[in-house]
Every structure is written in structure tokens, then in C-alpha cells.
Amino acid sequence: MVVATDIRNLADEEVMQLVGEGDPRAFELLYDRHGGAAFSLAYRMVGNRVTAEDITQEGFLSIWRSRLRYDASRGSVRTWVLGIVHNRAVDTLRRGAVHERRRETMEGVEESHEAPERTDVEAIRREEARSVRSALDALPDDQRRTIELAYFGGFSHSQIAELLDEPIGTVKGRMRLGLDKLRRQLSEGFAAGGFA
Amino acid sequence: MSSRDHTSHRDDVGAYLLGALTDLERQAFERHLAGCPECRDEVERLRPAAAALPRSVEQVKPPPGLKASLMEVVEREARERSGTPAPRRWRRSLPRLAFPRPLLVGVALALGLLVGIVVADEDPRTEVASVDERRVPGASARLQIEDDGENGAILRLQGMRQLELGRVYQAWVERDGEIVPAPTFEVGRDGRGAVAIPDDLSDADAVMVTRERRGGARAPSERPLLVVRL
DSSP: OOOOSOGGGSOHHHHHHHHHTTOHHHHHHHHHHHHHHHHHHHHHHHOOHHHHHHHHHHHHHHHHHHTOOOOGGGOOHHHHHHHHHHHHHHHHHHHTHHHHHHHHOOOSGGGOOBOOOOSHHHHHHHHHHHHHHHHHHTSOHHHHHHHHHHHTTOOOHHHHHHHHTOOHHHHHHHHHHHHHHHHHHHHHHSOTTTTO | OOHHHHHHHHTHHHHHHTTOSOHHHHHHHHHHHHTOHHHHHHHHHHHHHHHHGGGGSOOBOOOHHHHHHHHHHHHHHHHHHHTOOOOOOOOOOOOOOBOOHHHHHHHHHHHHTSBOOOOOOSSSEEEEOEEOTTTSTTOEEEEEEOGGGTTOEEEEEESOOOOOTTEEEEEEEEETTEEEEEEEEOOOTTSOEEEEEOSOOTTOOEEEEEEEETTOOSSOSSOOSEEEEO
């Protein structure tokens, strides 16, 4: 059991333990720390705020309701939360629900605005984002495009092969090679494990 | 594991980490991973690169209503698990919105057609809502008012329909011809729900409920489904 006078001083891993015990305040803290990044990822993937809200809400409620177990061996709590939201967004994209929503509402891009840099943590994350984007931009175009179609577009390898008119083996190879190059680029710029 | 099996799965590592395998392919790959240390090592070696991808995203601010609606669900479910009643919520400042007079007249006229009764109890006072029975047949609601309304109230509803994904109920407070937004809420599968109204209701004229987009609205988008006159 986690005992603390101020829950806000707890590390993410300890917060997750309290969430697992059904503590709403711990859950609120989890959202405060990672809800913005989760919403931003969903918004980047689906392109409208309404669907991004739904995905973020469903992702966080699934953590709350099923007491999903955080596995520290798979990386940080942030990576884990973003993984859950990513999976939800991929499901949504593959169901085609987003296209339906886009017909219903054209809002989204015009409403988008960057969150203000309020804290040092946010400033560091913004810098981190710039660095990862630079590393992605440095990949050969075919590898970067394949990775972006898969991760942000929610396309399967066979769909990408069809879109690009390339053999499936080529697409899979680009994914692996692209990730390998990205890993090397990032390890040159950041301490090992900085993204885990 | 055969070397042929390994060869056929080796190139799946990238697609696996990017979520680009189908469910069946992913399950097959995970079965392969369980018996293939080489592929496991490769997955772990490349995992940080895949984990960095969401961090490349431009940060956008989530709507404040997202957290509010999420926490309403979480707090309600936590109370249901523990069997404790809803706590009194802190009063919060809400933007006061001008509400068009003609629309108010329309709302008042529409409410004249509603079926409803009002009863009063001693401390805490309870008011029964007038319900638009055409739009929410079988629904009922009671507003439990604390301390003459200075510390807000709790609206309890039953017989309500669960709304589709992305839609929520929203409470409103009417005062001197203005309608200000109050919290959004959802109802359970049994049609029951509750929402704490944190406003000072001592000089309020009515509490209403409409259906809105998740996250809430700044002005009602439809005629009220139910109204509690104060």
C-alpha cells in the first residue's frame, strides 16, 4: 500500500498502484500528468477534436474500470498510457468511424492550438518533440512515410503495401530498418532509455 | 521453433511495434516471441524508437470539459464501489452567459405544456422536476437542495436513456434571465444518474437538463428535457 501525505509527490509507478486500488484522486493525477499527451496523440491520429476526446476518454476509462495492470518492464507509465490510447485510435481508424465523424463536423484544425508552456516539464517535452521530429525527418523518405502511415495512420502493413504499390516484405523491411535508424539517431541525441 | 518459423517472423518486428499487424498476425507473432529469444531481443532493442513516436506530436490542449466528464464518471463509480453518498462539491465560478430573451420565452411556453408537480420537504428541501414526457418518457428527477441553495444541490434522475458515444447530459442554472452551464453527467444502464450542482441556487429561478456534446456546451443547444422551478 502506498502511503503519502501529498499524492502529487508520488512517482507515476506509485500513482498507478493507487489507481489499481480504485483511488479517484490518483486517477485524476494520472490524467493531469498524461491526459494532454494522450489527447494530442489521438488528435494527431484522427484529426478532429470530438473523436480525439472520445478516444482519450475511453482509453482512460479502460485504465480505471479494468484496473489494467501497468507493467514497468515495458517502459514508463507515460509510454504505457500512450500505448493504450494509440491502440484505441487505431481501432477507431480501422473501423472507419473517423471518416464518418469528419463528415459530421469539419471542426478540428482551426481549433487546434498549442498548450501554453507553463512548466519546465512542458518545455522539456516540447524540446523532446522537436528532437524526435528531427530524427524522423532525417530518415529516408520511404521509411519515414511507411512508419507514419503505420503508427499515425493506423494502416496495417498489407494496406500500406497496397497504398504504396510495394511488396509486403518491402514494407515490413522498411518499418524495421526505419525504427533501427530512428533508434540510433535518438540514442545519439539522448541518454539511453530516455524514451523508454 | 524452426529456423523457417524465425525467418518468416523476423521482419514482423517493426510492424508489431508500430501496431501494423492484424490481430491474428499479432497473436501469432507473440506466440513466436515466447519461444524466440532473438526476436525478443530485437523487439526490446527497437521498442524505444517506437515509444518515441508519440512524443513527436505537437501538443494541443485538451478541452477542460474532458477531464470534468471523465472525473464525474470515475467519482460516481468509486462511490458506487464504496457505497458512500455523493460528497458536496466545492462551488466553482462559471461564466455567466446571456441567453436570448425570445428563446427564454419559448422555453417558458414549452414548459407550460409539460407535466409536472412540485412538492416541498423539510431540510433538505426537495423539488420535483417538470419533465418533457414526449422526449424523455418515463423519466423523473428530484433536486435535493442544501442549506437554502447556498451550497448548491444534487439532482437525481431516473428513467433516463443512456446517450450515444460522445453525448452527455448537461445541467444548467437559470437566474435573472441568464442561463449558466453546470456540470455534465451520464446515467447508468439502469437509467439512473446524479449530478452535483455547485452553484449558489439561493437566487436561482430554475435548474434544467439538456443533451450536449461530451465536454459540455457554453449555451444549451436544445429545449430542456426537464426543468426544476425554484
